[in-house]
Amino acid sequence: MxxxxxxxxxxxxxxxxxxxxxxxxxxxxxxxxxxxxxxxxxxxxxxxxxxxxxxxxxxxxxxxxxxxxxxxxxxxxxxxxxxxxxxxxxxxxxxxxxxxxxxxxxxxxxxxxxxxxxxxxxxxxxxxxxxxxxxxxxxxxxxxxxxxxxxxxxxxxxxxxxxxxxxxxxxxxxxxxxxxxxxxxxxxxxxxxxxxxxxxxxxxxxxxxxxxxxxxxxxxxxxxxxxxxxxxxxxxxxxxxxxxxxxxxxxxxxxxxxxxxxESKDRKWESPALWPLVTPNLGKSITIQRLQSDYQEAKDTSEVELRIWASQHLNLQIGVALHAAAWAGAEYWEAQSELGITLEELLERCEVVDVGIDGGGLDDLLGLAVVGRDKETRDWLVWSRAWAHPSVMERRKAEAERFNDFASDGDLVLVQQIGEDVEQVADIVAQIEESGLLDKVGVDPAGLGAILDALEEAGVPKDKVVGVSQGWKLTGAIKTAERKLAEGTLWHAGQPLMAWCAGNAKVEPRGNAIVITKQAAGTAKIDPLMAMFNAVTLMSLNPAAAPSIDDFLRSPVIA
CATH class of the missing domain: 3.40.50.300 (P-loop containing nucleotide triphosphate hydrolases)
Incomplete structure (x- = not known):
């Protein structure tokens, strides 16, 4: 037995x-x-x-x-x-x-x-x-x-x-x-x-x-x-x-x-009184005094170093891996998770929705982000998905296991042919359009062609698809997203894929602006996050809410 x-x-x-x-x-x-x-x-x-x-x-x-x-x-x-x-x-x-x-x-x-x-x-x-x-x-x-x-x-x-x-x-x-x-x-x-x-x-x-x-x-x-x-x-x-x-x-x-x-918001794990509980060799190969000294040095250096220290010395599990030049919003990403937000729930709760799309090359993920404004709280809700061609798995072998995990979560779809990804994106956008909530679809102008064709074929009005300027012109969206995360007014679905992307994002100063680019991220992918910034750009324009049935009933009758 x-x-x-x-x-x-x-x-x-x-x-x-x-x-x-x-x-x-x-x-x-x-x-x-x-x-x-x-x-x-x-x-x-x-x-x-x-x-x-x-x-x-x-x-x-x-x-x-x-x-x-x-x-x-x-x-x-x-x-x-x-x-x-x-x-x-x-x-x-x-x-x-x-x-x-x-x-x-x-x-x-x-x-x-x-x-x-x-x-x-x-x-x-x-x-x-x-x-x-x-x-x-x-x-x-x-x-x-x-x-x-x-x-x-x-x-x-x-x-x-x-x-x-x-x-x-x-x-x-x-x-x-x-x-x-x-x-x-x-x-x-x-x-x-x-x-x-x-x-x-x-x-x-x-x-x-x-x-x-x-x-x-x-x-x-x-x-x-x-x-x-x-x-x-x-x-x-x-x-x-x-x-x-x-x-x-x-x-x-x-x-x-x-x-x-x-995951406690007051970070109880920072209390040295708790450290002995997870330090089995205390007093033999390690002391609390040495841990405290190491902790203080890490904390004085950066949030990045503190999280790494906690993962290695307290076995704290990291959801968002921060690094030097990390995007400020990544620090608040985990705290703003509302697990279980689905696309259907987002559409049920929101009064208006913007969509962002980014990426899609053979060496990229194709990222989709849906940002909705809650009809009750006016908080922003985010749901995402990504698509990848098998060639990405070959070219990025070091990330293959990670991508398989995301696929198991349902957040990453592995397609067999280029084109299937764009079609599936278009189907989701068409679903949002049919709900009557779609404001606009924001896309990197450099990749507008195939996506525009697929969206039009799926029944999405052409005038709802707009190009969103990239580079330093995304500074406003980047700052808006990190501010709303810090304020607690932007909530996301707690998807491991997006946590990874948020942790991969690196910020570069450009004059008075900041940029987050795929080049700075290197082999780590950020396409779904960039898609979110595209959607945030549009939602920042404060689009009008879709008319409700009550609005329709209150409207004057035209003879």
Whole structure:
């Protein structure tokens, strides 16, 4: 029978300083044997080279107990086949992970078993290897039992011939790797951005299936931008298992604040009193004083640096990834989300609507933004969608997983032929026209031709389609949008696609004006955001509301 690995009271456990590993029917002898082996390993880069028993955190010993105490000693069947540990930086996760893999190598009973530990960059892989090799070389018994091959970053058990290889994350190499013992992936959020990372992960999992004792472990910090690809998928799986929303053989150990605290408008997470709750190695590899100093430096630098600091040291999840020269409106984007606004709801609530369109080349997204004025509050509501040709996925392989996520959300449509995108845009605009709410459609004059033809064919009056000047002439729309976001009078549908675009936007001064251009954004896409600015330009002209049925009934009768 599968074990229940949920930990529904995780927040109260964090507040009470209790373990995030729930009570499990572990094989106690196996669990404690693993802890004894782990505790004897030494830290080679710490003065005095203390043992893990002296310097290690109890939080990680709980993980060791669970991972090795979940293997049936009679059948070798593993009840916990995976681990997802979300741990902030400076909590010894790379070192602990490396020593976990050394423990696995020492306890392994399968001849010539294969173990792999990967990290996204060479420096981190070297750190992991140095921790493992250093612990072995400091122990005369281990030094005789294990053969360290420094030039290959490989450790071989002399008796079982089992092998632990520590390497940088390379999907092409991992795809063909024999992993019969276990694998550990460090910093999954970085690995997830690599092309073919999903394929490599599928191969690792598939290769482990014949081996009942094999395990897969992820030990990672939060991403410094919105989670994407396999990182977003595995993190959500871990949260769902933790919260009892799904079953699985993954042990979730997530040091993070509840969603409402992370998104609190008064930013409660900035209080140092809360930081110990998500800092499991506090007092060992990190102190609150060092965190406070780092925090203050980041806060004094910029909002960008503060958010990055919070993502890495508090595991705060970022929805909008800010950067140097970021658009000011991006800072308020998350706070102005009204999740679930659909096009139909927007049309129901608004008295007049403007549409913006931008992009559409082979190397671009085609962006559509609908901006409506609420008939009750007069706040502005925004809904967006984008279209992409498969060639964009090929030309922007680094963003392919992100685009697939947006497509799954329904915010990005992947078309097979150029032309389908324009037709679908025209159909949506025609729907708005039929509602009687459409004021104007604003388009970049450089791309007016094909769009104008499609709109006319769909029944949108030609005089409602206008060119919106780009470059510095969009300054007014850019400033209007950021001001209304800051005032709390512009609300959007909380679409991850638009959060990404808002975070990608870079501002450049041009005389007394500012510009946001695709060139400044580089490979990151902003087409739907530019479409929004086109629509904002039109809505800023304060178009008259469409006549209502009440207006019609009040109008004088003409004989």
């Amino acid at each position: 599968a074990w229940d690995l949920s930990c529904r009271d995780w927040w109260s456990r964090l507040q009470a300083g209790r373990s995030l590993v729930p009570g499990l029917p572990l094989w106690t002898a196996e669990a404690e044997r693993a802890v004894r082996v782990f505790n004897k390993l030494r830290l080679a880069d710490v003065p005095g080279t203390p043992t893990m028993e002296e310097a290690g955190g109890e939080w990680f010993r709980d993980i060791v107990r669970a991972m090795f105490g979940s293997v049936d000693p009679a059948t070798r069947e593993r009840m916990i086949r995976e681990l997802f540990a979300l741990v902030p930086k400076k909590n010894s996760k790379t070192t602990d992970g490396a020593l976990l893999m050394v423990t696995a190598l020492l306890l392994n009973q399968r001849p010539r078993a294969g173990y792999v530990m990967t990290a996204p960059v060479q420096d981190v892989a070297q750190l992991a290897f140095d921790a493992a090799a250093g612990a072995i070389e400091l122990d005369p018994v281990l030094d005789k039992k294990l053969h360290v091959r420094h030039h290959l970053k490989t450790i071989i058990h002399r008796e079982t011939k089992a092998e632990l290889e520590i390497m940088t994350f390379d999907p092409s190499v991992l795809t063909g790797q024999k992993i019969s013992g276990g694998a550990l992936i460090d910093e999954l959020h970085v690995c997830a951005k690599m092309a073919k990372a999903p394929k490599a992960l599928r191969q690792i999992r598939g290769g482990m299936l014949p081996f009942p004792e094999a395990f897969l472990a992820f030990i990672t910090t939060q991403s410094d931008e919105a989670p994407v690809g396999i990182f977003a998928d595995e993190l959500q799986k871990a949260r769902d298992i933790r919260d009892g929303k799904r079953e699985g053989a993954m042990l979730p150990v997530l040091f993070e604040f509840p969603k409402e605290l992370q």
